[in-house]
Amino acid sequence: MSAEYLPGIDEDQLEAKYGLPQKVVYCKKCVMSNQRPATRPEFTKKSANDIEASSFGEDGICDACKYNEYKKTIDWDDRRRQLEELCDKFRRNDGRYDVIVPGSGGKDSIFVSHMLEHEFGMNPLTVTWAPHAYTEIGRQNMEAWQRTGVDNVVFTPDPVVHAKLTRLAFLNLVNPFQPFILGQKILAARFALMYNIPFIMYGENQAESHNSLDTIQSSLMDPIHFSAEKADMELYFGGVEANDLQQYGITRKDLNPYYPPLREDIEKAGIEFHFMSHFVHWSPQQNYYYVKECSDFESNPEGRSEGTYTKYASLDDKIDGQHYYTMLAKFGQGRAMNDAIRDIRDGYITREEGVNLVNLYDEEFPKNHFQFFLDYIGITEEEYWKVIDNARSPHLWMKTNEGWKLRHPCK
Template identity: 25%
Template sequence: MSDTTGSPPTAPRRCARCLLLETHDTLVFDEAGVCNVCRNIEHKQQKIDWQAREQELHTLLDSYRGKYAYDCLVPFSGGKDSTFTLYALVKSYGLKPLVVCFDHGFMRPVVLANTERTVRQLGVDFLKFRADWKVVKKVMLESLKRKGDFCWHCHTGIFAFPMQMAIKFDVPLVIWGQPSTEYNAFFRADEPEMVDEKRFNRYVNLGITAEDMVGMVGDGIELRDLEPFRYPSKEALRALGYRSICLGTYIPWDVKEQTRIIEKELDWRGDLVEGVPEAYSYEKIECAMQGVRDYLRFIKRGMGRTNHLATIDIRDGRLTREQGLRMMEEHDGKRPASLDVFLRFMGLTEAEFNAIAMQHVVDPHRHDPSRVQRGPELPDQHLWKLE
């Protein structure tokens, strides 16, 4: 491993149980060398009384059912988690939801077809929104440069826009899928995660508000152009009396089992994703730029998508740590073929992209570009129309 600063390189510490590295946001290790995400999940698996939680959910849903034009609002991407959430709310809990899809602009063909089948088969009102593509392009470049993460418009839009619609349609109950405690430690598993403004500003918006973004981008962008990415005001939310919850707070979240259910019941289909073993074809199929996003994470933190997937399976006892490590070494860190599409869209050269990514490497990780191999092109890449 090379080190440009001249100081002796130290490899980042890895959790003794899962495969997370210390470069993962919010990660700390205990005396046993086990990370706080593992401890959160352990708490969840052992100490949560799921029967009591589900009873709580029934009571909560009963207090909203039939009182508004819609019983709840479901933010929806067409991926496995939001599809299962919607399926469960309609089929198991008998709710009438308003389904709101914030389209980040990079939806792949399989996910678009899944969404069509799902909303038709379930019989739900469906609202889809996509922001001005030229604005999106500008804020993507800005957020890439500033944070080494080009997804600002997506992070903020996905969480802010449905809340705006909750106000507009007077739907106080908003139901998301999986709590983020499964993946990070911004929240503890014993404090039910509220998907609210605090969470939005704590990590969703990368520390950049829409007001900040206007000042950063300039270039004729006004605050009103970034309206879809702004969290509604406290006053408006208070007037709505909103409640924003995760279904996964009330029922145990089993991705593999849930995927099996939606495949069977809704003909939901998975897809290949760059840097991910074929067995995980249910994961992150929504975004054409997922491969580039995961590659950036690998450059910055030394972990790709397969690390994340193996980590979950190790905690669930479906994979040994050694199997996970091997799988990770085989799949993580390849230069995705979709980077060509991304660079064309952003108007960047690969050298410029690499230079930006290298500015955001998280200590003590060191990225070694000379070891990077190229990954194969996805079968649908030629169908992506981004210009």
Template identity: 30%
Template sequence: MLRYCKRCVMPDTKPDLFLDEEGVCNACRSFERRKAIDWDARKKELLQILDRYRSKDGRNWDCLIPVSGGKDSTFQVVRMKQLGLNPLCVTATTCDLSDIGRKNIQNLKNQGVDYVEFSPNPVVRRKLNRIGLMQVGDISWPEHVGIFTIPVRVAVQMNVPLIIWGENSQNEYGGPASAAENNTLDRRWLEEFGGLLGLRVSDLIGLEGLQARDLIPYTYPSDEDLKRVGVTGLFLGYYLPWDGYSNALLSQAHGFTTYHTTVEGSLVNYENLDNHQTGIHDYFKFLKFGFGRATDLACLHVRRGRISRQDAIELVRMHDGKFPWSYLGKPLEKILEPLDLTVEEFIKICDRFTNKKLFLKDAHGNLIKDKHGNLTKINYDNP
């Protein structure tokens, strides 16, 4: 039976989410524990780590920051510069870059940083988008892997040991850099946070003619290279109170551009602005688990006391899980065109990955859809 957290609006179908005996999820409990954290002590610890890795003679960058140009990476750059660091910023180019995404990348560079943009082979990338969508129901699989592999490869090549990640989704881990001894990133750490979804890079060889040499950007450096450079990482959200909304406010004050209206499938206009494929990614989460990006955002704001749980329920009903006919104004058929898929073929893939236990069906077991192609979730519990 589908159950919801009594404090936020997250269902228990979310992977790694657990409801305690009071019906409160572990994400809410984790946020609750933040009140007891000594953030001044955490910031002091951060400054000590940064001093340890700062280039002593100024002949190399102090750290590497993986960036997309979004609100969080803009915040990371602004904050590191405020702390006196000279970062090298690295973008693993997104799959279907939007105009506003390109504008925000340029704004990030204008903060006064050295910047590297790595653009993987687009012919290979389209194959990986298609394979990810059809095999694991995630069109963004290559992007989520490349976000981790490409900056780490650049860190090795440029001999920059310290990588500054943003928020850790588990919200309780400092990262290897926090350890004085044995603080090198290892393959296990990378694969834990690298989002492979059970589809390993080596599994792709031979699919659609792909060879090992096509997959270099999505492959981690060797353990020997990681140890030689001493590549390590930390999650900034462990040391500073992390909040996407305040990150957005600070980024906007530094020139970050938001969307002109609420982003499709979302509640806000300040995030996931760079990739036209994101709407498909978020929709598949809804099909698999019964919640989408609107639920994620509603829960974040409920925990921070910005909206009530009842308001969150209404907003989720308004915005979550709508069929992605467009994203950032680009029609679905145009988004699917590079993958050589029609909308009809896409709908069949959607149906294949839909968890049919979560949605209304007719007497023959077929999913019931309204005139816009939207499903109706079976709500066993409030909301």
């Protein structure tokens, strides 16, 4: 093992990968560290090494907590009226669909489509980019979603191509979800064009839980940043330029589901993109309670999900656990932290409880579907750990006699 991972080394000398800040700081209000990348330009660049770290105030409070304070001043009745007006603009009374709700069948998808249908009189078409492989509970919840009374289209990309891309994304970017996320992001726009439904309602604007107000506003103004400026837009799939994928047996036509629609087509069709979290107070816990009332949605039958203390989020895909575990290796932030920062801000747990939960669960390995994941992307366990260990930034990780440890555990 190289010396850079030894404990007790002069920390200023240690490499900080991915452009992460050298000094690890935890937010004084929640438990988010400053090691979270604000942007992930992995779709248009070859490497993941050019990430702009999220900004963290001099006061030791993260931007997302500041945004959370700002959220408390929002007049939600007014926002609801705005949503009503928006729905009035797009509502169709001739039986056609009038809004697209993309989702996986998790609690957030049910929350959004149910609310639009039952509180705003809309006729949603729900669309789903299929998971890599459904878990049993994921399939049941998908059906529970449909039974709330919505039509649903599942788009399943060619599983051979998708597995190859996922493999490349794991090996090159240590982000096995990159192809999935790209496909899922553009799916709604594709269906909006196909079915002539110019209104898309997403659930949460992810930027809200990690970024500053500026970033959030720009993401609201430009939610079609995944649409292509021109047809031959250079995209990197699994960290490989499209033209270079031929060596892996992947041709341009195989990539069709992953290419964003053209911006001019989206503009011509007058498609609008919105986030439900802009219009209603958004809280994962609250959504869970809402959904338990209106559907047969079930939480994780095992009590809590691996790597965290919660039982109701990211349940549908067998490789969900790997999404969080690779984040942990790269940025020292795992699944429990991802849950705790929201629950602290929403007042469900205290910061102290959050710290304990993160230290208890964040590094727990997702072993349930591990063998499935290895088989799915066609690597050995040894190869897997080589990729994970190479992804660890020396300024975050040290190797002790008891194995890998974070140099700066959450406190």
